[in-house]
Every structure is written in structure tokens, then in C-alpha cells.
Amino acid sequence: MKSAIRTDKAPQPAAAYEQAVISGNLIFVSGQVATDPATRTIQAIGIEAQVTQALRNIEAILDAAGCDRNDIVRCGVFLGDLTDFAGMNQAYKEFFGERLPARTTVQVGLGNLRVEIDAIAVRPTMKKPRQSQARKRQRAAPVTGAT
Numbered sequence: 439m440k441s442a443i444r445t446d447k448a449p450q451p452a453a454a455y456e457q458a459v460i461s462g463n464l465i466f467v468s469g470q471v472a473t474d475p476a477t478r479t480i481q482a483i484g485i486e487a488q489v490t491q492a493l494r495n496i497e498a499i500l501d502a503a504g505c506d507r508n509d510i511v512r513c514g515v516f517l518g519d520l521t522d523f524a525g526m527n528q529a530y531k532e533f534f535g536e537r538l539p540a541r542t543t544v545q546v547g548l549g550n551l552r553v554e555i556d557a558i559a560v561r562p563t564m565k566k567p568r569q570s571q572a573r574k575r576q577r578a579a580p581v582t583g584a585t
Contacts, residue, residue, distance in 0.1 A: 445502035
């Protein structure tokens with residue numbers, strides 16, 4: 439079973455796809471570019487600013503699903519020009535900090551766009567409550583006095 443995630447805090451899809459789809463505990467976020475959702479234009483010029491805006495768009499979609507950037511396990515980065523790799527990598531590291539997801543980076547034909555990024559995240563699950571030590575001992579105690 440799958441369900442769509444939609445939010446006005448990220449750019450609306452430009453074609454026939456959802457911003458994200460949840461299947462089980464996985465969230466698949468469609469490719470995001472540097473479009474500012476408020477103006478519906480790309481205002482960022484440099485690669486670092488474009489990567490940051492694309493990642494913010496992903497984060498807004500994940501927020502609508504009850505997740506955040508720390509739940510991302512993999513990103514696909516599509517660069518229009520591999521000479522932008524160093525700038526993309528720097529912005530990516532600054533956005534994620536020490537908790538970097540897995541990543542694939544490839545050069546593709548993006549027309550006038552410099553970068554597109556998609557992501558896969560795992561929704562956190564509720565942990566089972568821990569049993570108290572007394573309750574564990576009760577269950578483990580042998581039955582005595584039976585004749």
C-alpha cells in the first residue's frame with residue numbers, strides 16, 4: 439500500500455508525479471530542484487545555493503510526512519555539469535553535517551537546471567516499551583510447591 443505526500447511548502451510537481459510516496463516505512467521523495475516554493479522561480483544562482491534550496495525542498499516534503507533530514511538514508515544527485523561537483527559536495531556536507539546519507543552523483547542533461555536531487559528516507563518507528571526488571575523476574579521465576 440502506498441500513499442502520496444503533498445505540501446505547499448515545496449514546489450508543486452511540474453509533471454505527472456507526486457512530491458513523495460510513502461510505502462511501508464519508506465518515503466521516496468521525487469527529484470527536487472532549486473525552485474523557491476514561495477516565488478515558484480529559481481532565485482539561487484551558485485551551485486551551493488541551488489543544492490541548499492533543493493535539499494530544503496526535500497526537507498519540507500519530509501516534514502509533511504513527519505520526518506526530517508536525519509531520516510534520509512540515500513540521495514541521488516544529478517548535476518548538469520560535473521565541474522559543479524566540489525560546490526555541490528560542500529553544500530551537501532554543510533546541510534547534513536556529520537550524518538551523511540548514502541549518495542550517487544551523476545552528470546545528466548538538465549537543460550537550464552544545474553542540479554536535481556531525490557531522496558529516500560525511513561520513517562522512525564515507535565519502540566516497544568521496555569519491561570521492568572521486576573516483571574522480567576516474575577516471568578522467569580520457576581513454579582514451585584506443586585505436587
